[in-house]
Amino acid sequence: MNRAITAPVITISRHRLETDGQGVTSLVVFHGCPLRCKYCINPFSFAPDTRMVEMTPNELYDKVKIDALYYLATGGGITFGGGEPLLRADFIKEFRAICGYTWHLCAETSLAVPWELVETAASCIDHFYVDCKDMNPDIYERYTGKTIRLMRENLVRLIDLLPPERITVRLPLIRNFNTETDRENSRRILSDIGIRQFNELTYRLK
């Protein structure tokens, strides 16, 4: 007998408006992340002692459907975050089969996962917000603790697979790690591979 897919959910944040996706969204925060960013604002998303609930896609659907009218009225839906939501790509695919195609599904991802997971997510996610940190390999590695290779390869393959309007790349200014010039270089590299939508931001340090 096949075991039901489950995923560790830390929290569900309801009634978010235009902060992480179009319309009204519920943000589902998964546990687990392959990176260790120096200024991570969600370290609980990979801490081993974080409180979380293992849920099936059906159980998650039962929780978030309370806001279905808001999603439908505003073109919103569910944004999957974390942590790294693409680690839960099979779960999200099953969730999509349950919720149908009237809800807008987004993922906030680092893309630092095996390609197979990105491909699965691409089959069921409407919009990807990719936090690429910086396209300079040295800056990326100093900031995340991992090499840039996986993220860069996945991004190139994803832009081959999906129309550019389904991908937004976030380009942060990260104090002590990159500069405006670095960010401009990243933007140029990303434009050259076909990225058309950018979201520039500055990480606020505590």
Ligand code: SF4
């Ligand atoms: S990808 Fe996000 S959750 Fe993971 S370490 Fe970096 S900032 Fe934290």
